[in-house]
Amino acid sequence: MNGPSLALRQRSLGDPTAEYPLFPPLTQGCPTTSTGEIAYPLDVVYDYAKVERALFDQEPGPDLARWSPLLPPLAVPTLGEGGTPLVEFGDVHVKDESRNPTWSHKDRLNRVAVSAAVAAGAPGVVVASSGNHGASAAAYAARAGLPAIVLSSADSPPAVQTFARAYGAKVVSVPVEARWPLLREVVDRLGYHPVSNQTVTHTGHPFGAEGYKTIAYELFLQLGRAVPAAVFVPTGYAELLYGVWKGFTELRSLGLAERTPRMFSCETAAGGPHARALATGAPAAIVELGPTEAYSVAGAVGGHRGVLAVRDSGGEAVLVTDEELRQAQRDLAGQGLWQELSGVAGVAGCRRLRREFDGPVVCVATSSGFKDMGVGGERYPVIENPTLDDLVN
Incomplete structure (x- = not known):
């Protein structure tokens, strides 16, 4: 209904x-x-x-x-x-x-959050995640026709990184402490819609x-x-x-x-x-x-x-x-x-x-x-x- x-x-x-x-x-x-x-x-x-x-x-x-x-x-x-x-x-x-x-x-969250990116007219989606959230965001971004950037920690499971890449996402392994400054830069300079936390x-x-x-x-x-x-x-x-x-x-x-x-x-x-x-x-x-x-x-x-x-x-x-x-x-x-x-x-x-x-x-x-x-x-x-x-x- x-x-x-x-x-x-x-x-x-x-x-x-x-x-x-x-x-x-x-x-x-x-x-x-x-x-x-x-x-x-x-x-x-x-x-x-x-x-x-x-x-x-x-x-x-x-x-x-x-x-x-x-x-x-x-x-x-x-x-x-x-x-x-x-x-x-x-x-x-x-x-x-x-x-x-x-x-x-995470698919329940990302159906809604990536929809917000589409409704807001964002050129892409960015997420800081070493696992489920990154793969799911990449899948729903692909379904929406949007590029996705996944900022993954260096020690995240390789199979999960491969999972996110399979959807066409740009997956980058970085030190854990570098993920959120990079995410904010992607948001501020590229206008991508964040589906990860940005606050203290x-x-x-x-x-x-x-x-x-x-x-x-x-x-x-x-x-x-x-x-x-x-x-x-x-x-x-x-x-x-x-x-x-x-x-x-x-x-x-x-x-x-x-x-x-x-x-x-x-x-x-x-x-x-x-x-x-x-x-x-x-x-x-x-x-x-x-x-x-x-x-x-x-x-x-x-x-x-x-x-x-x-x-x-x-x-x-x-x-x-x-x-x-x-x-x-x-x-x-x-x-x-x-x-x-x-x-x-x-x-x-x-x-x-x-x-x-x-x-x-x-x-x-x-x-x-x-x-x-x-x-x-x-x-x-x-x-x-x-x-x-x-x-x-």
Whole structure:
């Protein structure tokens, strides 16, 4: 059930009275409420009174345009994003986002964010990413007919860089600290539309988290028009966490759901900026990052979105170790779900918490195991004269 976007304007998550027109997207955070130490993200406001309840009578399926009234304008044709399965895994449900076109949840964000680049008349798209986000942005830029520049860190997986190049993107490996100054230069001098963060704490693209709301809509329908008691989300910058939370708050405000779930941010124990912010009462935090193989959620910089989602939902921040992630990855693979190490943080976080809930529990799994470090580099011995014993032992 498609329809025109009902998006009205942008507003600050630091002060909801600070509002701005819908375009241009404010990709450097709220200009009124942000400071030199804290940057506040922008949210999108809709004309909810015009939302037809029949929008939620449809079956969940691919193509975010089915939810277009509750998204910013979509100017990029679909690649079949969304409509991912909900798989039972023991006593929880796993929302398997690896089934998206580029095998990660980032496709939901980039269908919306690259659409903003098209609507703004940008000559191209630029992204600072070492993994899922870069490949997804490159794919949707290609779908839109726009060039893309991907600024990747020097130690990112070669296979993921090849993935982004396959879509025609210009992929450049640079030192981690050089990525954001280069991104700003590309924006300022070439006019490219940024789909990565440009601020001291994370704000990201103001439209990006809107794409993630569709996970909440799908979960509502997949659970028989019910809301989970808890949702565990792998958390790097918390755009995914916040987007899912916002989707459920919209369902409640539209009178379709009586409650919202408790949201749990699941971060690597090597960092955990959202856990730090929640523990100290800060709107956002920056921490020192230790070593971890979970590179997709390994961030020193947090943002205010994740703090809001966890705090206002009555949830918690959960820190997980690499060994806990590896165990969850092995167990999921043993059930036919091979996920990236970072992508199983929700399952690992749920296990670490060991909490009983009054209702369904959902763990979002974000991306394919093909995205991990070292994948594809293994060499296995050739058995010259195989026997049956070689096959079964």
